Amino acid sequence: MAATKTAKEQKYDRQLRLWGDHGQEELENAHVCLINSTASGTEILKNLVLPGIGAFTIVDGHKVSGEDVGNNFFLSNNSIGRNRAQAATELLQELNTDVSGNFVEESPDKLLDNDPEFFHRFTLVIGVQLPESTCLRLGSVLWNANVPFLVCRTYGLVGYMRLVVKEHTVIESHPDNALEDLRLDQPFAELKSHIQSYDLEGMGKKDHGHTPWIIIVAKYLEKWFSEHNFQLPKNYKEKEAFKQLIRQGILKNEKGTPEVEENFEEAIKNVNTALNPTKISSGVDDLFNGEQCNAITSQTPAFWVMTRAVREFVQNDGGGNLPVRGSIPDMIADSEKFINLQNVYREKAMQDASVVSKHVESLLQSVGKPSGSISEQDIKLFCKNAAFLRVVRCRSLAEEYSVETVNKDAITCSMDGADGEMVLYLMLRSVDRFYQQHSRYPGVYNYQVEEDISKLKLCVNSLLQEYGLNVSVKDDYIHELYVFCRYGAAEPHTVASFLGGSAAQEAIKLITRQFVPFNNTFVYNAMSQTTATFQL
Amino acid sequence: MVTLQLVGSLRKELADSLSTCRLLVVGAGGIGCELLKNVVLTGFKNIEVIDLDIIDVSNLNRQFLFQKKHVGKSKAQVAKESVLQFCPTANITAYHDSIMNPDYNVEFFRNFMLVMNALDNRAARNHVNRMCLAADIPLIESGTAGYLGQVTVIKKGLTECYECQPKPTQKTFPGCTIRNTPSEPIHCIVWAKYLFNQLFGEEDADQEVSPDTADPELSWNPADTETRATASDQDGDIKRVSTKAWARSTGYDPVKLFNKLFKDDIQYLLTMDKLWKKRKAPLPLDWPEHQKLTCPQGVTGMGLKDQRVFGVAGYCQLFSRSVETLHSMLADKGDGAEEWIWMGNCDDPPAMDFVTAAANLRMYIFSMNMKSRFDIKSMAGNIIPAIATTNAVIAGLIVLEALKILSGDVEQCRTIFLNKQPNPRKKLLVPCALDPPSANCYVCASKPEVTVKLNVHKTLVLALQDKILKEKFGMVAPDVQIEDGKGTILISSEEGETEANNCKFLSDFAIRNGSRLQVDDFLQDYTLLVNVIHCENLEKDVEFEVVGDAPDKAPAPTRSQEEGKNVANGNKESSEPSTSSEAPAEQNDILLVDSDEEVPSSSTMAVSMESGGHKRKLHDAETGEASAKRQHLSQPSADDDNDIIALD
Numbered sequence A: 001m002a003a004t005k006t007a008k009e010q011k012y013d014r015q016l017r018l019w020g021d022h023g024q025e026e027l028e029n030a031h032v033c034l035i036n037s038t039a040s041g042t043e044i045l046k047n048l049v050l051p052g053i054g055a056f057t058i059v060d061g062h063k064v065s066g067e068d069v070g071n072n073f074f075l076s077n078n079s080i081g082r083n084r085a086q087a088a089t090e091l092l093q094e095l096n097t098d099v100s101g102n103f104v105e106e107s108p109d110k111l112l113d114n115d116p117e118f119f120h121r122f123t124l125v126i127g128v129q130l131p132e133s134t135c136l137r138l139g140s141v142l143w144n145a146n147v148p149f150l151v152c153r154t155y156g157l158v159g160y161m162r163l164v165v166k167e168h169t170v171i172e173s174h175p176d177n178a179l180e181d182l183r184l185d186q187p188f189a190e191l192k193s194h195i196q197s198y199d200l201e202g203m204g205k206k207d208h209g210h211t212p213w214i215i216i217v218a219k220y221l222e223k224w225f226s227e228h229n230f231q232l233p234k235n236y237k238e239k240e241a242f243k244q245l246i247r248q249g250i251l252k253n254e255k256g257t258p259e260v261e262e263n264f265e266e267a268i269k270n271v272n273t274a275l276n277p278t279k280i281s282s283g284v285d286d287l288f289n290g291e292q293c294n295a296i297t298s299q300t301p302a303f304w305v306m307t308r309a310v311r312e313f314v315q316n317d318g319g320g321n322l323p324v325r326g327s328i329p330d331m332i333a334d335s336e337k338f339i340n341l342q343n344v345y346r347e348k349a350m351q352d353a354s355v356v357s358k359h360v361e362s363l364l365q366s367v368g369k370p371s372g373s374i375s376e377q378d379i380k381l382f383c384k385n386a387a388f389l390r391v392v393r394c395r396s397l398a399e400e401y402s403v404e405t406v407n408k409d410a411i412t413c414s415m416d417g418a419d420g421e422m423v424l425y426l427m428l429r430s431v432d433r434f435y436q437q438h439s440r441y442p443g444v445y446n447y448q449v450e451e452d453i454s455k456l457k458l459c460v461n462s463l464l465q466e467y468g469l470n471v472s473v474k475d476d477y478i479h480e481l482y483v484f485c486r487y488g489a490a491e492p493h494t495v496a497s498f499l500g501g502s503a504a505q506e507a508i509k510l511i512t513r514q515f516v517p518f519n520n521t522f523v524y525n526a527m528s529q530t531t532a533t534f535q536l
Numbered sequence B: 001m002v003t004l005q006l007v008g009s010l011r012k013e014l015a016d017s018l019s020t021c022r023l024l025v026v027g028a029g030g031i032g033c034e035l036l037k038n039v040v041l042t043g044f045k046n047i048e049v050i051d052l053d054i055i056d057v058s059n060l061n062r063q064f065l066f067q068k069k070h071v072g073k074s075k076a077q078v079a080k081e082s083v084l085q086f087c088p089t090a091n092i093t094a095y096h097d098s099i100m101n102p103d104y105n106v107e108f109f110r111n112f113m114l115v116m117n118a119l120d121n122r123a124a125r126n127h128v129n130r131m132c133l134a135a136d137i138p139l140i141e142s143g144t145a146g147y148l149g150q151v152t153v154i155k156k157g158l159t160e161c162y163e164c165q166p167k168p169t170q171k172t173f174p175g176c177t178i179r180n181t182p183s184e185p186i187h188c189i190v191w192a193k194y195l196f197n198q199l200f201g202e203e204d205a206d207q208e209v210s211p212d213t214a215d216p217e218l219s220w221n222p223a224d225t226e227t228r229a230t231a232s233d234q235d236g237d238i239k240r241v242s243t244k245a246w247a248r249s250t251g252y253d254p255v256k257l258f259n260k261l262f263k264d265d266i267q268y269l270l271t272m273d274k275l276w277k278k279r280k281a282p283l284p285l286d287w288p289e290h291q292k293l294t295c296p297q298g299v300t301g302m303g304l305k306d307q308r309v310f311g312v313a314g315y316c317q318l319f320s321r322s323v324e325t326l327h328s329m330l331a332d333k334g335d336g337a338e339e340w341i342w343m344g345n346c347d348d349p350p351a352m353d354f355v356t357a358a359a360n361l362r363m364y365i366f367s368m369n370m371k372s373r374f375d376i377k378s379m380a381g382n383i384i385p386a387i388a389t390t391n392a393v394i395a396g397l398i399v400l401e402a403l404k405i406l407s408g409d410v411e412q413c414r415t416i417f418l419n420k421q422p423n424p425r426k427k428l429l430v431p432c433a434l435d436p437p438s439a440n441c442y443v444c445a446s447k448p449e450v451t452v453k454l455n456v457h458k459t460l461v462l463a464l465q466d467k468i469l470k471e472k473f474g475m476v477a478p479d480v481q482i483e484d485g486k487g488t489i490l491i492s493s494e495e496g497e498t499e500a501n502n503c504k505f506l507s508d509f510a511i512r513n514g515s516r517l518q519v520d521d522f523l524q525d526y527t528l529l530v531n532v533i534h535c536e537n538l539e540k541d542v543e544f545e546v547v548g549d550a551p552d553k554a555p556a557p558t559r560s561q562e563e564g565k566n567v568a569n570g571n572k573e574s575s576e577p578s579t580s581s582e583a584p585a586e587q588n589d590i591l592l593v594d595s596d597e598e599v600p601s602s603s604t605m606a607v608s609m610e611s612g613g614h615k616r617k618l619h620d621a622e623t624g625e626a627s628a629k630r631q632h633l634s635q636p637s638a639d640d641d642n643d644i645i646a647l648d
Helices: A007-011 A013-029 A039-049 A066-071 A084-093 A108-114 A116-121 A132-145 A189-196 A205-209 A213-227 A236-248 A262-274 A282-288 A302-317 A335-366 A376-384 A397-401 A408-415 A421-438 A446-466 A474-487 A493-512 B004-009 B012-020 B030-042 B075-086 B106-110 B122-135 B175-179 B185-200 B222-234 B243-249 B254-271 B312-333 B349-365 B373-381 B388-406 B461-472 B561-567
Strands: A031-035 A055-059 A100-104 A124-128 A149-155 A158-164 A168-170 A390-392 A521-525 A530-534 B022-026 B046-050 B091-095 B114-117 B139-145 B148-154 B414-418 B429-433 B449-454 B478-482 B489-491 B516-521 B526-534 B544-546 B590-594 B615-619
Touching: A007 A013, A013 A493, A031 A039, A039 A055, A039 A084, A039 A124, A039 A149, A039 A493, A039 B388, A055 A084, A084 A100, A108 A116, A108 A132, A116 A132, A124 A132, A124 A493, A132 A149, A132 A158, A132 A397, A132 A421, A149 A421, A149 A493, A158 A397, A158 A421, A158 A493, A189 A213, A189 A335, A213 A236, A213 A262, A213 A335, A236 A262, A282 A302, A302 A335, A302 A376, A335 A376, A408 A421, A408 A530, A421 A446, A421 A474, A421 A521, A421 A530, A446 A474, A493 A521, A493 B030, A493 B388, A530 B429, B012 B388, B022 B030, B030 B046, B030 B075, B030 B139, B030 B388, B046 B075, B075 B091, B106 B122, B114 B122, B114 B388, B122 B139, B122 B148, B139 B388, B148 B388, B175 B185, B185 B243, B185 B312, B185 B349, B185 B373, B254 B312, B254 B349, B312 B349, B349 B373, B388 B414, B461 B478, B461 B489, B461 B544
Parallel strands: A031 A055, A031 A124, A055 A100, A124 A149, B022 B046, B022 B114, B046 B091, B114 B139, B449 B526
Antiparallel strands: A149 A158, A158 A521, A168 A390, A521 A530, B139 B148, B148 B414, B414 B429, B449 B544, B478 B489, B478 B516, B516 B526, B590 B615
8 A cells, every 4th residue: 555655756755745756757757968067057957867857968078177176066176187078977977876877078069060960869958058159050950859948058147048949838837826616607517416415404503514615605606696697796795795695594593693604604705716707718718729729630749639629628518618627625524525525526527538538539530640649647637737728939049039030129128127137138148249259258368358348348239239229228238248247257156056956947847847937038147136037 | 276266256355255254054954955065166165064964865856965875874974075075175064963052152153254044943043043143143044945945144233133023833733622623634643643652652741642531621511521431431441541551551453552542532532522512523433344455445546656545444454554563663672762753754654654544544533534645744744845956046045145245245135035936027036125123023132022921820830931931932941030129040041950940830939910030041142031911811722922923823824725725635636746835834834924015125126026916825934935025934944854843
């Protein structure tokens, strides 16, 4: 029985509480590629190796320098002069024997020249401290191969991440404060008859006090409907009146004073959320109307086949509603009543899921795929989460960088933001420009700092001009010019640690397909400890 | 070489001051490991680290300085050795010890330029807070829980201290709720933990599990007592010798234990019919006769075995098996060392099996929906989910705050909250300006003073010492003097001086309404003036009340909407991971904070809280969470397994 715990469950106990065993399984099947094992790179990887990704491969053509050893925990003095990918792999591997560590002693540019398909095999590619040209080249290879790409960078006291993924679908988005799916406004037949099996007036005191609040609300809603032309209580006043109606149902003792019935109190407390009309959110509706949902082919990913099947369900079987979720909140009730009620919802959910499953089957058949290629379990999970489906679509790097498709509005709007992260973004773009022109970053040599400031200024201006950015907050970036030149492209460990945590977290979201990753640019200002996300 | 990277981005003087700065890191767990790495690589040279804990398997998914071969060893010691392997030039001193040990006095704290907390429990946080105030050393406080995290800076006279904002007291449960009238699964889980200790561990009079005849709900009806007395005569088993002695006399026979706990005791409870007038009466269980138990019934949920809920028969079987296993383990240990205590060691499978089975059987008896082992483990141990990523982020933030302090820019420091994901304003981090000290803080005010309501005729001197001064006011070794003009010493921290007073009531020392007590904690260099208000009608089960304290009601909402999902009576579909830090942290403390009122004090950066919602629940586990600055790391427990805080 529950007695034996595998060593893995024990080791990963604290994280299973966040993403479950199926999330862990995804993690263990993932193969992540890290390009450049700098401080930020190894920090990211450390945070993926510890929770147990299946495998990693480091691609790095650099040799370990003294500077590397100074800020990178996974490189030591005796690795100076060796290949950085190899040295880092050895030490990272020690963190977790469940993980398979690999390395390629080559620069990403070489690989892109000789064997671009090398990158197709990965679940996710994380590129760290990449020059702009490499980043764009790799970005386009991965974009075409549908491999998610996470660009990460630590530049002095600035952290930067860019997620590049064509389409990332999320079934378990774990929304905060999701409403329950109770269908009290449109009870299904089985729920109706279950509600009917209760007779609040006729039952004994004990049963009355242990009737689940859902039944109570449903009962009084029937009464309300009959008096209000089948309209739900809509505004505050009507809801108060409805609560009053419930309150009158509380049993009274011989003297006529109301008894304490916690379940009734609970019913009253839940009126507001319980009376929310059942409907499909605009987000999910958009998915139903999307291209992927319309044109199902043999290549269509399971997510979209299931989305389409749910759409069929909504249109043909569900009377315009999603499959019943099948869970109810905890409430005051005795076990028997609670479990009976729960079973009504649960069985309906199973029924709905099996109808959806039939749709899945015929969709698969219609495109010549075996009907079992999407498992019942996946369909159940999908139905349970149908109200919370999310799809993240990022713009490509090419779109962000092209003069024609640059998101000018996002940039100019964000320039007004008080924290100035957008200025930092533009500065990063400018130092890249500097690098392209001078083959080094500004301020790396102390004696050149002054000179570099004016050179960098030219880069900023040409960037703004080229993109036609009419940005007025000049003072901000002049200040940043000095600061950026002082950074000298340094990678302070503590900023790398922050970025390592944040980037690995996004990587885990992508790999487990749980929780919603950011879209698409993230900037961290370590001086003010502020962050911002932009859609660029 | 190490500091090379920083010279570029930080001032040269700062880089120099790092190498001379003496730093104390309190805790070598999840945050602690990250922190040690960060500080050495940022250029700190002289570091002392203290942790009393040893390494557990469940630490390895994030405490990267430890490996499997280190399990069972001192965290502080192994952390030091691992860091030195990578950075041989650092000068690290490790203490395998509690920071609350009197050896670490104010003088000790004065050795440091800066203290960083990477702790997991409130008692230690309170203590370090006081030590740093007394020594006037800046303190960086931090915590994480799941995806959430928080960092803040405490500087005497300049900022709020850790205790400026009253925190809800840790949730405790009245004895008679546990013994007689459980109404929530947690009551049954606590009962099962007590039972474990009674049977296999150290017996503790405060952890009684048998029916409580002194329940205030019944005490005034002598007729009832008589009936019960008869019942008790009829059934010899109910005569309370010691639970353990009795169990031993039966040879730990699982069926006999079962019948006593789940049948006889329940039948006995039923005789207290007053209790069941308004409650659903419990249902005594019979040991399933025909042993048709081979296959657990009613399996709910899918996924991990741990996440399933079995039927009653399944738990009967689990109960009997775990009793046998634990009994044979007891026997193996031999007589001398026959006790081991429920230290919240939820990672001990047989103990956890026993607690799961016993708690679920009791839940069934009291008409609650049973819970999976996984959920029970969360609740029994207050296990807080913990991952490497959050700790890495928080440790990164801590060092950056440290750099500001060392450059003399304490004013630039912030309290920073880490959100689960970017909030509606697209901020992952929410920095808030630090608040000035609260004028009536009972810790950092210039003359700390507090008013306590209690019944002087019913409060023992020992209760004043243990429950009020130590537990509530966080003192380690208090001395109490009555301001009665004579300077009567009520409690002395010197051993043997005032033990005789322990079992006397406060009124025996002429303490009455309006009396003032001067309380000193020499170690913490802390003096508190306690004003006593005599009060006859405190609520049931309330021994004392601190005037002006955060009402304890707020933090212990039975089930607000959000919580409901996580604390579900157990029939939550387990395909959904017990995610969201909420569930477990919940048992600890939660503050309901109105985030609308939160506007950062001054702050050049217009940051405001994610104020989408009305009341947001803040849990605070390893930390507070991210939405409201008021919330100060109450009860944080640094990630980890030490986050296991016994509920009792």
